């Protein structure tokens with residue numbers, strides 16, 4: 653089974669690799685673009701994540717999970733990870749190593765309530781960046797699968 657949280661294959665190039673591009677014909681137009689670039693690169697991802705953490709900052713269940721008083725570090729980590737996953741620069745892994753997100757979330761209680769709150773704030777943030785419907789569906793589909801994969805306890 654693939655882990656929806658991890659960058660998996662060559663269709664998700666990171667800055668460190670040269671992207672493999674599917675073409676519509678020999679030397680033709682790229683059949684698959686670079687999603688990170690298509691939706692506006694860094695500014696779009698940063699806007700998404702900042703809006704998400706505005707929601708988290710006010711959430712009585714999620715906020716206590718973030719030990720640091722200042723959420724800036726968390727903002728940078730999530731932004732960097734998402735950028736890398738969607739074909740942007742590989743800065744996240746240069747700084748943090750392999751994502752191993754399930755493992756990194758083990759110390760935190762991620763139960764279905766936490767997951768649903770996480771997704772609620774992410775949905776609101778995604779609405780705020782007003783992507784085209786297909787792009788929105790693609791990003792949201794991933795985020796939803798990843799959030800479900802992150803649940804590590806059913807304890808209330």
Ligand code: HEM
Pocket residue numbers: 657714717718719725726727729730733748753756757760761762766767768770795798799800802803
């Ligand atoms: C399902 C609910 C989730 C909860 C409650 C949760 C909570 C947390 C917490 C408390 C941290 C530690 C603070 C930090 O280092 O930033 C963290 C880190 C992180 N989370 Fe989540 N998270 C959830 C889902 C996700 C999902 C779906 C993704 C990816 C799509 C994700 C990506 C990350 C990343 C990249 C980090 C930083 C890892 C590192 O480099 O140390 N999280 N999360």
